[in-house]
Amino acid sequence: MTSPIGAANAYASLAKLTDPGAGIASGLTKAATGLGGTDSFGAMVKDAVSAVAQAGRTADAQSQAAVNGKANVVDVVTAVAESETAIETLVSVRDKVIQAYEEIMRMPI
Numbered sequence: 278m279t280s281p282i283g284a285a286n287a288y289a290s291l292a293k294l295t296d297p298g299a300g301i302a303s304g305l306t307k308a309a310t311g312l313g314g315t316d317s318f319g320a321m322v323k324d325a326v327s328a329v330a331q332a333g334r335t336a337d338a339q340s341q342a343a344v345n346g347k348a349n350v351v352d353v354v355t356a357v358a359e360s361e362t363a364i365e366t367l368v369s370v371r372d373k374v375i376q377a378y379e380e381i382m383r384m385p386i
Contacts, residue, residue, distance in 0.1 A: 336360040
């Protein structure tokens with residue numbers, strides 16, 4: 278069962294991810310505003326995957342620091358929650374892209 282603190286941390290992580298100045302959302306914003314520019318869908322996906330990978334590396338580093346006694350448990354839990362939120366966001370975007378592709382493929386010519 279999720280605790281209120283865990284839920285608050287997940288909401289905070291989600292807020293950071295949707296902040297236009299950082300993370301995955303910045304890639305989405307850049308791609309949406311740069312329709313005539315050099316940004317592409319591939320670059321947006323690459324940025325999103327690298328943001329998720331960075332969140333995972335941060336969670337791993339915090340976990341290792343906690344094992345060595347150099348990190349606070351709250352920081353570890355926050356980093357893991359941020360990583361989990363980033364992965365869930367990426368998976369849901371992937372599912373929507375696949376769903377859109379399947380819908381396009383079902384369209385009559």
